[in-house]
Amino acid sequence: MTPGERLANIQSRIRRAEIESGRVEGSVALTAVSKTVTADRLQAMLVAGQRRFGENRVQEAREKWPALRTTYPDLILHLIGPLQSNKVADAVELFDVIEVVDRDKIAGALAREMKMQDRYPRLYVQVNIGEEEQKTGVQPCDALNFVRRCRDIHGLDITGLMCIPPHGADPSPYFAALREISQGVGVEELSVGMSEDFERAISFGSTKVRVGSALFGVRSSG
Numbered sequence: 001m002t003p004g005e006r007l008a009n010i011q012s013r014i015r016r017a018e019i020e021s022g023r024v025e026g027s028v029a030l031t032a033v034s035k036t037v038t039a040d041r042l043q044a045m046l047v048a049g050q051r052r053f054g055e056n057r058v059q060e061a062r063e064k065w066p067a068l069r070t071t072y073p074d075l076i077l078h079l080i081g082p083l084q085s086n087k088v089a090d091a092v093e094l095f096d097v098i099e100v101v102d103r104d105k106i107a108g109a110l111a112r113e114m115k116m117q118d119r120y121p122r123l124y125v126q127v128n129i130g131e132e133e134q135k136t137g138v139q140p141c142d143a144l145n146f147v148r149r150c151r152d153i154h155g156l157d158i159t160g161l162m163c164i165p166p167h168g169a170d171p172s173p174y175f176a177a178l179r180e181i182s183q184g185v186g187v188e189e190l191s192v193g194m195s196e197d198f199e200r201a202i203s204f205g206s207t208k209v210r211v212g213s214a215l216f217g218v219r220s221s222g
């Protein structure tokens, strides 16, 4: 399949899942996860019409995207990988959506940096929905309080939640748990669902599916 055919295939699966789940048509957007994908292959996906992309490393995004943004000013770039405080300034400069807010130190740094740059990416809080030791994200039981602190102490507008369910497990209970938290904290956006399970995620209220390998092929690393 050509990149355009792959994209059309994923888009039509998203539309079908919306219909089957009784979701509003067009309410789910595709974030094309382009980590490790080289600029020429990105170009093909851009030519095919895709504009929303996700990267998991700030440094990699810095190398790949600024040049492409001059040609495609309507790009929407999501940061979906862990954010260290020394990369916050770069993240605010490069990304339109930062999905990985998960601690006060980062929230405070984002607030300061956004004001300084007068640039306001949308912010999601990452929830460690499976309470896995090796994963980043706030614990589910802390999510409500953390979102409140982001709003009340740091003055941040939190518009969504993101999670990565435990690898190899049935994701449904985790999708359901994240949706429940999102209703409690009052956010619109849910970034859940990857290549293997995005249709299921849509049935649990996902508004942003993060699809990598089903679009770009299997990665050798990353």
Ligand SMILES: *Cc1c(COP(=O)(O)O)cnc(C)c1O
Pocket (backbone or CB within 6 Å): 033, 035, 056, 080, 081, 164, 194, 195, 196, 210, 211, 212, 213, 214, 222
């Ligand atoms: C790599 C990655 C994805 C995409 O995974 P695929 O299984 O290739 O679709 C989604 N979300 C995050 C956070 C990732 O790091």
